[in-house]
Amino acid sequence: MPLSKLEQLIDLAKEPSSARRRELLREITDLFMAAPETHNEREMELFDGVMSKLATEMEEEVRCELSHRIADTAHAPYGLVQGLAADSIQVAAPLLTHSPALSDEDLLRVVRTKGQEHLRAVSQRTSVSEAVTDVIVERADDRTLHTLLRNDGAELSRRSAETAVDRAVQNPDLHEAVVDRQNLPVDLLNEMYFIVEQKLRERIMSKNADLDPDELERALEAGRKRLAARDGALPPDYAEAEAFVRNLRSKGPITAPQLVGFLRAGERTRFLVALAELAEVDFYTAKRIVDRQELDALAIVCKAANFDRTLFLTFAVLILPKGDGMGKAQQYGQLYLELPRETAQRTLRFWRMRRASGELAA
Numbered sequence: 001m002p003l004s005k006l007e008q009l010i011d012l013a014k015e016p017s018s019a020r021r022r023e024l025l026r027e028i029t030d031l032f033m034a035a036p037e038t039h040n041e042r043e044m045e046l047f048d049g050v051m052s053k054l055a056t057e058m059e060e061e062v063r064c065e066l067s068h069r070i071a072d073t074a075h076a077p078y079g080l081v082q083g084l085a086a087d088s089i090q091v092a093a094p095l096l097t098h099s100p101a102l103s104d105e106d107l108l109r110v111v112r113t114k115g116q117e118h119l120r121a122v123s124q125r126t127s128v129s130e131a132v133t134d135v136i137v138e139r140a141d142d143r144t145l146h147t148l149l150r151n152d153g154a155e156l157s158r159r160s161a162e163t164a165v166d167r168a169v170q171n172p173d174l175h176e177a178v179v180d181r182q183n184l185p186v187d188l189l190n191e192m193y194f195i196v197e198q199k200l201r202e203r204i205m206s207k208n209a210d211l212d213p214d215e216l217e218r219a220l221e222a223g224r225k226r227l228a229a230r231d232g233a234l235p236p237d238y239a240e241a242e243a244f245v246r247n248l249r250s251k252g253p254i255t256a257p258q259l260v261g262f263l264r265a266g267e268r269t270r271f272l273v274a275l276a277e278l279a280e281v282d283f284y285t286a287k288r289i290v291d292r293q294e295l296d297a298l299a300i301v302c303k304a305a306n307f308d309r310t311l312f313l314t315f316a317v318l319i320l321p322k323g324d325g326m327g328k329a330q331q332y333g334q335l336y337l338e339l340p341r342e343t344a345q346r347t348l349r350f351w352r353m354r355r356a357s358g359e360l361a362a
Contacts, residue, residue, distance in 0.1 A: 048077035096121035128154035149177040190350035241269040303344040
């Protein structure tokens with residue numbers, strides 16, 4: 001490109017007429033976009049200077065047009081791109097979503113200082129680094145977090161994934177985005193099991209069935225400390241119940257009638273301690289399942305422990321409120337029959353994290 005042509009346009013940019021300056025900006029943009037990758041360093045400096053100056057003096061509609069035109073250009077004038085990316089969301093969105101000219105440092109400046117609409121635009125990029133997503137997750141409202149989670153090109157650090165799961169516990173609108181998230185650490189995925197509705201539980205079970213054993217072991221290790229830290233206080237009669245069950249086990253295996261007897265007698269903590277021992281899960285997991293009447297989770301525990309269907313149905317009837325027990329028990333009894341024991345065992349391994357951590361509260 002003849003440098004003299006660009007310099008002539010720059011001189012014309014001194015025109016006081018707003019209409020003429022708009023026309024000049026478009027003409028210079030046309031000249032630049034004809035072959036953006038061929039301009040030398042001196043030409044790029046001239047383009048950047050004059051286009052940035054003209055853009056700042058134009059109304060938003062013109063800046064929007066310019067932003068759209070250069071959004072896909074890797075060799076766009078750097079100062080111009082930075083300025084437009086920090087502009088109103090109408091101007092900035094095409095660049096924040098698509099521009100390959102923006103570095104992580106540029107994006108970090110935006111996500112640290114701008115509002116949710118700017119964060120959502122960055123969250124939709126084909127690729128978003130962990131450094132950028134960490135800031136977005138920290139500052140995001142639920143709508144922005146949902147947008148980010150739905151973008152598998154956005155890399156989530158372990159810390160951000162934990163934050164997303166914690167946020168999802170409080171907001172059902174995030175449940176599906178978290179469960180469907182590719183590469184979510186599998187221990188965090190399984191934390192969601194106790195939070196989400198049935199159709200999402202089935203997706204979690206399906207993912208568990210496909211897990212590589214090595215990946216499973218890594219997930220267990222990663223989740224132990226987090227889960228142990230979240231455990232709450234033990235019930236007042238826990239020590240007595242644990243001692244009772246330990247003494248019982250010293251005399252022989254705990255039997256199905258003994259488990260049922262604990263429930264019938266209202267000895268709930270003894271039942272929970274014994275169930276946790278037999279299923280090799282921690283007390284808190286067993287307590288959560290029973291307290292919340294999670295029959296599908298109870299089915300997983302019983303199937304993994306190789307309890308027969310009749311024992312599972314008896315537990316279900318005794319756990320549920322009177323009048324509700326039989327119908328729901330029969331419904332989940334069918335689920336119990338259809339549940340592969342191997343899948344139940346894989347899922348149960350995640351629930352054993354707390355037990356394996358050795359960090360139960362005293």
